[in-house]
Amino acid sequence: MRLTLRVWRQAGPRDAGALKQYEIPDVSPDMSFLEMLDVLNERLERQGDRPIAFDHDCREGICGSCSMTIDGRPHGPQQGTTTCQLHMRRYRDGDTITIEPFRATAFPVVRDLVVDRTALDRIIQAGGFVGVATGNAPDANAIPIAKPDADRAMDAAQCIGCGACVAACPNASAMLFAGAKVTHLGLLPQGQPERYRRVLAMVERMDMEGFGGCTNFGECHEACPKEISLATIARLNADFLKASLTRRDS
Amino acid sequence: MELNAGVPAGPLEKKWDSHRFELRLVNPANKRKHTVIVVGSGLAGASAAASLGELGYKVQCYCFQDSPRRAHSIAAQGGINAAKNYQNDGDSIHRLFYDTIKGGDFRAREANVYRLAQISVNIIDQCVAQGVPFAREYGGLLANRSFGGAQVSRTFYARGQTGQQLLLGAYQALERQIAAGTVEMFPRTEMLDLVVIDGQARGIVTRNLVTGAVEANLADAVVMATGGYGNVFYLSTNAKGCNVTATFRAWKRGAAFGNPCYTQIHPTCIPVSGEYQSKLTLMSESLRNDGRVWVPKRKGDKRPPTAIPEVERDYYLERKYPSFGNLSPRDIASRAAKEVCDEGRGVGETGLGVYLDFADAIRRLGLDKVRERYGNLFEMYERITGENPYQLPMRIFPAAHYTMGGLWVDYNLMSTIPGLFVLGEANFSDHGANRLGASALMQGLADGYFIIPYTLGDYLARARPAPVAGDHAAVKTTLAExxxxxxxxxxxxxxxxxxxxxxxxxxxxxxxxxxxxxxxxxxxxxxxxxxxxxxxxxxxxxxxxxxxxxxxxxxxxxxxxxxxxxxxxxxxxxxxxxxxxxxxxxxxxxxxxxxxxxxxxxxxxxxxxxxGDDREPILHKEPLVFENVHLATRSYK
Amino acid sequence: MGWIAGFYRSTIGRKIVMAATGLLLVGFVAAHMTGNLLIFRGRDAFDAYSHFLQGLGGLLWLGRGILLASLLLHVHSAWTLTRQAQAARIDGYAESDPRAATRSARAMRWGGVLLLVFIVYHIFHLTVGSVHPDFRRGEAYGNVMTGLGVSWVALFYLAAMGALALHLRHGVSSLFQTLGVNHPHLNPVFAKVATALAFVVPLGFAAVPLAVLFGLVR
Known part of the structure; x- marks a missing residue:
């Protein structure tokens, strides 16, 4: 099939960018979206043009590298699917597809569709962990964990840190990302000792990085390739409120 | 070049214990005077960087991805082995050791493998303490499943995303150290060469992938956890970024490369669909727990799978290997698939594929149970192929997946270049000629959490690397190259x-x-x-x-x-x-x-x-001595 | 008291303040609306109700103080969060395709501004009386009749009630989420309550200007 692409091209963080149009005459429906871009890039390179820069790595929907907004939707139109797992059989001959980077002030553009998402790492640094040094763990079965709790923790822990939630949110909020981690660790006994310190520190960092607040639009959940629940945000709110009311340290 | 594996004397069970006592220590005040470079942030790299940071070393950690959490360990699906014997089904450290040695076709070093089996139990404890949400039974205790090459259930798992959860545990430990200031993280920075000064590994040359700046970074020791070289096949289950550069450059600087020909072809991957194909997607081996592998008995049978009656199907793994059946080790299952395809009995348009059928499992366990166990894998398969595996059998074909070969290391995981340590898939050490499923995660974490923290200290205490100037001649030459x-x-x-x-x-x-x-x-x-x-x-x-x-x-x-x-x-x-x-x-x-x-x-x-570039490489041999297992012909029949 | 400042500085803290004050204001509008309906019982009943409220004295002022403070916090948190959200995405998308956001959610900001303008006008119109053509202290019923007898004023009141409907719909359905309550059993209940309030309260309010406009009350 024949497709028209409008792709955001931007040489560097301080350069101006613009949408540029490309025609691809020979797209196979079995290609993945990124393979379609590979084909275009090889063609550009043969012509001596700069290929389109985009982040990608595992191409099986788990590393969270791929980050592009396709026709206004982070990771494209398919529910619960990363860009790398999106296949061209979703499209019809003659379609025009607009591809832009994940947009947020906290995610500055590096080049073309590549953005800097280290702000998410810094949120984890603030407290998204259990402070257990190597070697001082008790036996793994010493603390039983109810299966429903373990399952819910796993639901939240599936977050791949891609930032689609931020990209989709009209406020560029990182609440789903932070909520997923706070929920994952907060549901497990191992996460209890630091539960309230964690939520305060992570929220403080999140605000500092320049993400917006949550207004319960729900776009984040809609865009999330792992379909993380909005309940994680409620839990973040509840833990934050409890922590604020009960913390004793400054 | 002399290969000295440095395997400690004494009985197998005592080697690691007594060795740990022999290893020298660096006192806490001196640790912070030592800079250690860790290259790679997968299971081995992240766990090493975090653990070394916790001990007080000044650690610099490098990865080419935009975040350490994206290393390809994240994609491991099935699970991690540990000799916990929680299932009371006859498992033990010795059995895990034996299964691993046998699975590796008796081409691995006994002492290393035994240590791996010993440490396996600590890994699970550590990961649970970090908050890794392993699967659990209703009673609240950990669940296990069985995996290829083993007759006991010793695999711990977190749905089909075990690698992800383990990596996130290690990544979070790493981020905690970054916040504490013991580890400095350099994402989007690729190692392009090793700096060797006076015969010791003293740093790396990196390129900042954003600005392009090429720099030398010096340290007292270098730990490489840079993964395998499966992408030499172009199409593999590895991430697109996986590469051999770090290990290959270290080889050119004097590190011996062990068994480079040992590569693992994974039997259950989604077949190639066209020339544009950029990578192959693995379907976890755990699928073989409940899925049955078959091809038509008749050559060139192009009927749809559901139209082929039971008697005309050849469940060739069950037929050839009755005791292990669909759970035969990877190398055997892969070759068996190739064999039936070579006979012209392969399925799908290209004829390069076999069926992995869940119809029986769905009948036996019910749709819900199957969905609970493999739901995300089934969805992934459907996204890629457009076929629904609940209704049609999956089509699978072997693909390059893992490389057992890697830089040669001694018992301390040090390469032939003093001060260069190699962990995880990047080294050659534990899997011999074939790796069993759920063992890669085990090895990466064993190396990073529980081995390198001891052995690196010993090296620093003994070698006492002298300070080097940034403009040392060797640094300049490496940069120039x-x-x-x-x-x-x-x-x-x-x-x-x-x-x-x-x-x-x-x-x-x-x-x-x-x-x-x-x-x-x-x-x-x-x-x-x-x-x-x-x-x-x-x-x-x-x-x-x-x-x-x-x-x-x-x-x-x-x-x-x-x-x-x-x-x-x-x-x-x-x-x-x-x-x-x-x-x-x-x-x-x-x-x-x-x-x-x-x-x-x-x-x-x-x-x-x-x-040298125009000379053939020199072969050195480290004899493998088996004192505790009997060299047998591997049989899974 | 530093923790209060810290709490209010954070995005979540301000959202919680917005939700809590919102909850209070929802209670107020519901009560206000119920009181308004007394107008259909005639001049005497309505004026008596008005005199009863006036007679509360200090209590009335306490109530007004709390409501004003809630309103100010509600508006301030909304205003600053909006500014922050705008700063969080300076370069926008060329294409956007929102899927989840409801119309009421998207109306929160402009609807909120309209409501604020309305509230200020309404206070000066029927409480203070300074923008009323013929305000007579103590004659609440008469003031409503003459005040809403001006058709553009009645229409403005109706428009504001439209905005209130949308505001309540999203506000009530999401304030529990913001306050940290999200449960598969409760969420549908919250959604139904929000929908019910979004219909009943604005309709109850709108009944008055409509009745005046169509001469159903005199």
Whole structure:
């Protein structure tokens, strides 16, 4: 099939960018979206043009590298699917597809569709962990964990840190990302000792990085390739409120 | 070059214990005076960097991805083995040790494997304490499943995302150390060479992938956890960024490369669909727990699978290996698939595929149970192929997946360059000629959490590396060489893209050094690779400059190294005149087509030393001594 | 008291303040609306109700103080969060395709501004009386009749009630989420309550200007 692409091209963080149009005459429906871009890039390179820069790595929907907004939707139109797992059989001959980077002030553009998402790492640094040094763990079965709790923790822990939630949110909020981690660790006994310190520190960092607040639009959940629940945000709110009311340290 | 494995004396069970007592310590106040470089942030790298940071070393951690959480360990699906014997089904440290040695076709070092089995139990404890949400039973205790090559259930798992959860545990421990200031993280920074001064590894040369700045970073020791080289086949289950550059450059600086021909072809991957294919997707081996593998009995049977009656199906794994059946080890299952496809009984349009059928499992367990166990894998399969595996059997085919070979290391995980430690898939150490499922995660974390923290200290205490100046002659030369290579790549004004060369190399390697190898094919590859390399250097086209974010340049550097490394792989495969594990030489097989090992001549580790660009590498042998297991012909029948 | 400042500085803290004050204001509008309906019982009943409220004295002022403070916090948190959200995405998308956001959610900001303008006008119109054509202290019923007898004023009141409907719909359905309550059993209940309030309260309010406009009350 024949497709028209409008792709955001931007040489560097301080350069101006613009949408540029490309025609691809020979797209196979079995290609993945990124393979379609590979084909275009090889063609550009043969012509001596700069290929389109985009982040990608595992191409099986788990590393969270791929980050592009396709026709206004982070990771494209398919529910619960990363860009790398999106296949061209979703499209019809003659379609025009607009591809832009994940947009947020906290995610500055590096080049073309590549953005800097280290702000998410810094949120984890603030407290998204259990402070257990190597070697001082008790036996793994010493603390039983109810299966429903373990399952819910796993639901939240599936977050791949891609930032689609931020990209989709009209406020560029990182609440789903932070909520997923706070929920994952907060549901497990191992996460209890630091539960309230964690939520305060992570929220403080999140605000500092320049993400917006949550207004319960729900776009984040809609865009999330792992379909993380909005309940994680409620839990973040509840833990934050409890922590604020009960913390004793400054 | 002398290979001294440094395996401690004494009975197998006591070796690691007594060795730990022998190892020297660095006192806490001195630890912070030592800078340690960790390259790679996967399970091995992240766990090492975090653990060394916790101990108080000044750690610098480098990864080429935009975040340490994206390392390819994240994609491991099935699980992690540990000899916990929670299931009371007869497991023990000794059994895990034996299964791993046997699974590796008796080509691994006993002492290392035993230590791995011992440490396996601590890994699970550590990960649970970090908040890894392993699967649990209703009683609240950990669940297990069985995996290829084992008759006990010792695999711990977190749905089909075990690697992800373990990596996030290690990543979170790493981020905690970054916040504490003990680890400095350098994402989007790629190691392009190793700095060796006075025979010791003293740093690395890196390129900042955003700005293009090439820099030397010096330290008292270098820990490489840079993964495997499966992408030498172009199509593999590895992430697109996985590459051999770090280990290959270290090889050129004097680190011996162990068993490069040992590569694992994973039996359950989604088949290739076209020329544009950029990677292959693995379907977890855990699927073989409940899925049944079959092909039609009749050649060229093009009926849809549901129209083929039971009696006309050949469940060939169950037929050939009745006691392990669909859970036969990977190398055996892969070759069996190739065999039936070679007979013309393969399925799908290309004829390169076999069925993995869940109809029985759905009947036996119910749709919900199957969905609970494999739901995310089934969804992934449907997204990629457009077929619904709840209704139609999956089509699968083997694909390059893991490389058992890697830099040679001693018992302390140190390479032949003092001060250069190699962990995880990047080293050759624990899996012999074939790795069992759910063992890669175990090894990566064992190396990073529980081995390197001890052995690195011993090295620093003994070697006491002297301070080096940033403008040391060796630093300058290494920098100049790296810059020279980049300039050479950019200077080319050819017509072909980097990927064209990579695909071509992949075809040669898959055909001649893939699932089945023979002398004639390997010789053909050894002719073809240098020719391809030559044409790469005059015909490759890389657009852009070195002083910017340039993904084509990154790729070109990696492919250039693959083009050299592939030759070493073929050379090793050619010299090993036996079949063992993932290395199957068609000249060496038993009458019923099984691998014929030659313990008389080949019970050794082949460690190759770089001797110069225009000279053949030198082969060194580390004999493998088996004091605790009986060398047997592997049988899964 | 530093923790209060810290709490209010954070995005979540301000959202919680917005939700809590919102909850209070929802209670107020519901009560206000119920009181308004007394107008259909005639002049005497309505004026008596008005005199009763006036007679509360200090209590009335306490109530007004709390409501004013809630309103100010509600508006301030909304205003600053909006500014922050705008700063969080300076370069926007060329294409956007929102899927989840409801119309009421998207109306929160402009609807909120309209409501604020309305509230200020309404206070000066029927409480203070300074923008009323013929305000007579103590004659609440008469003031409503003459005040809403001006048709553009009645229409403005109706428009504001439209905005209130949307505001309540999203506000009530999401304030529990913001306060940290999200449960598969409760969420549908919250959604139904929000929908019910979004219909009943604005309709109850709108009944008055409509009745005046169509001469159903005199």
């Amino acid at each position: 790296v810059n020279g290579r980049i300039e050479r790549i950019l200077a080319g004004d050819g017509k072909r893209t980097v990927d064209e060369f990579h695909r071509e190399l992949g075809r040669i390697m898959w055909e001649c050094c893939g699932m089945e190898r023979n002398a004639a094919g390997l010789r053909r590859a050894l002719d073809a690779i240098p020719a391809l390399r030559k044409s790469f250097w005059y015909d490759v086209r890389v657009v852009g400059t070195g002083q910017e974010f340039n993904q084509s340049l990154e790729k070109a550097g990696r492919v250039a190294d693959f083009l050299e490394f592939a030759e070493l792989m073929c050379r090793d495969a050619l010299h090993r005149e036996e079949s063992c594990g993932g290395h199957f030489r068609s000249e060496h097989q038993t009458q019923d087509g099984e691998a014929a090992r030659d313990d008389e001549r080949f019970a050794y580790v082949a460690a190759w030393e770089y001797a």
